[in-house]
Amino acid sequence: MRSILIGMIALFAVSMTANAQEVSPTLRAIQSAGVLKVGMADSIPAQTKNPATGDWEGFNVDMAKNLAETLKVKLEIVDSTWSTLIPELMKGSFDIVMVDMFRTPVRAETVVFTDSYMITGNTWLVRRDLNLSNWHQLNDPKYTIVTIAGTAAVAQSDKLLPLAKKKALVTENAVAPHLEVAAGRADAHLSDFVQNLLFIKANPNANVKILDPNDPIEAAGYSYAIRPGDYHFLAFLNTWIAYNTTTGFISERKQQWFGGK
Amino acid sequence: MEDLAARALKYGPALLNGTLVTLSYFVVGSVGSLLLALPLALGLRTRRRPIRYLLLAYVEFFRNTPLLVQLFWLHYALPMITGIATTAPETAALALVLVMTAYMAEVYRAGIGSVSQGQLEAAQSLGLSGRHSWALLVLPQAFRIALPAIGTLLVALLKATTVLSILSVPELMRVTTRISNYTARPAEFYTMTAVVYVLLGIIVSRCIHSLERYLTPGPCK
Amino acid sequence: MNFDVSLLFGILPELARGLLTTLFVTTIAFTLASLAGLALALCSRSKVGMLQRTTLMIGSVARSIPELVAIFWTYYCLPNVVGLQLSGEVCGALALGAIGAGYMSEIVRGGIMAVPTGDWEAATALALPRWRIWMRIVLPQALSRMRPAILNYFTDVMKNSTLLAGIGVADVAYAAYLSGAQDFRYLEPLTGVAILFFLVVFPLSQLSRRLSAAEAIVTRSL
16 A cells, blocks of 8 residues: 555656656746746837837737736836847847747748737838829839838738839838838838828828728738747747637737728 | 927937937947057057057957947857857947947057157156156147047047947937837938937037147147 | 858858948048048138138038938938939938048048148248149148048948948848848848958058058158
C-alpha cells in the first residue's frame, strides 16, 4: 500500500515538473512581472498615439487591451518606429509586436508570425483629374503607383497592376504617398480606406479622389509578431485570435475603427 | 485661421515637450563634448603612437559615418558584442556625446595649433612652466580662436538631434511627424517646427558671438 | 539576433549602385552651395551696411534650418510656388545647396579674413589692380586655408544626402531601407552604408590631413 502511495506521489511530482517545463517561458515572465509589453508604431487607424493626449488608440490598441485582460496583467505599450519594431522585439524591449504588419515569408525567417487576425479594405487614391471608370485602367506603364516600402500595398500593387510603373518611398511619414499623388508626382496609391478618407477630409483642396470607394481591395495577412522559439506562446496567441474571431470581438472592433464595408 | 489657432493650441503642449526634450539632448551633447574634447585633443597630440592611433581611429570612425548608422550600431550591435544593453535615451545621449566630441576635438586641435609657437617660447623665457603657460596662455587663446567653429558645431548638434527620432526619442521632429501623420497636415506643422529650429539656432549663434566679443581683448583691457 | 555577414555582402552591390546617386546629388548640391556661398561671402564684405547685415542674416538662417525640414519643404511646397514639377533629386540638391550656401559663405569668409591685412595693404601700395590682388594674392592663400573646411563640408553634405531617401531619391540609404523593410534586418544594410561611406570619405580626409601637414612644414620653415 505504501509503495503504491509513494509511486503515486512520485508520478504526481514528475508530472508536475513535466508540466512546468512546458509552460511558455514568455507567458511565465509576463505573468510574474504582471505586465504585458507591446511594441507599436503609428499607423492610422490600426494604432496611433494621439499626440495631444499621449494615449494610444486604434484597433490594435483594443486588441492589446483585450490580450492583457485575458492574461490578467497590466498593459504597457512601448513606443517604436517602423524600422526599429523588429530589432527592438529581438532585443527584448517588448514581448509582442501588435501592428498592422503584413506577414511575408522573408520576414518569417527572422520573426514568428501569428495567424492572420484581420482582413481590411484598401482603396485606390488617385489624382482627381484622372478620368477612370475603374482601377483596372491603371494597369498601364504611363501610370505611376506610389507605395511605402514594406507595406502590404507594395505586394498588392505589384500583383494587381503589373504593367504600371512603381515607386516606393522609405519614410515614417504615413501620408507621404498621399502627398505624392496630390502633387501630381504619382498617379495612384493603394491604402487603407479610412486613411484615405482622413487625408481628403484634412486636405479638401488636394487634387485627389478615391476610386471605387464601394469596392475595396481585400488586404489579408496582417499578423502579430513574436520572437522565435516560444511555440506555446504562439499557440496561445493563435487560440486567443481564433476565440475573438468566433465571439465577434474582432469584427466589432473592426467595424468601429475601419468602418463598415 | 481659427482652425489653425485651435490646432496650435491643441498640439502646443506636445510640441513644447518635444522642444524641451530636444534642448535636453542638446545640453547633454554640448556639455559632454565641450568637456571631453579637451583631453581628446591633447591625447591626439601625444607622441605615443599606440594611443594616438587608437584615438585617431575613434575620431575617424565618428566623423566619416552617418549619425543614423552610429545610432543603430550603438543600440543594436553593441549589446551583441559587449552584452551591455542601453535604453534608447542612453544610446541617444551616448551617440551624441561620442560624435560631437570627435568633431569638437578637431576644432580644439586647430585652435591650439594656431596659437603661435613664438608665444610659447616667450612664456618659457619668462620663466612660466610648461603647464602654466598652457593653462594661462595657450588654452584661453585657443578657445577664443576656436569659438566660431564651436558655434557652428553646436548649431549642427541642434539639427543632429532630429536623427534621434529613429529610436523613438520624443524630440521635436518625432513629435512633429506624429502630429502631421495624425492630422494629415504636414505643411503647417513642419513649418512651425522649422521656425522653432531656426530660432533656436540663431539664439545659439548669437550667444557664441557675444561670448566671442566678450573674450576679445579690446581697447579697455 | 545575429549579424548576418552573408546578407551584408549580398547587399553591397545594390548599395554601391545607390552610392553613385548619392555622389551625383552630393556633387550638384555642393557646387550650388559653393557658388551661392561665394556670392554671399563677397556680399558680406560690402561697405553697404544693409547689404552686409542682410547677407549675414541669410547665412545665419540658412545654417539653422534642419536639412530634413528644408528637403521636405522644397519637395512639397516649392513646386506649388514655382509651378514646375521637380524631381526628388532636384529638390534635394536645391535644399542641400541652399543650406550649404550658408555654411560655405562662412568658410569663404573665414578664408578671406585669414589672409593677413598686411598682404592687402602691400598689394594696394604696389598699385596692383583689384582683380589681380584677388586672383594672385588673396584667393590662393584663402583657398589653402579653406581646404580642410571645404573637404569637411563636402563629407557633411554627403552624409546629409542620406535624408533624401525619404523623398524617393534612390541613393545608398534608400537601398538600405528598402532591403530592411522587406526582411526586417536593418543592421546589415546600414553597416554596408557605413562601410561604403568610410571608403569614400576616409581617403578624402586623409588627403586633407596630408596636404595640411605638408603646408605646415612649408610655412614653418619660412
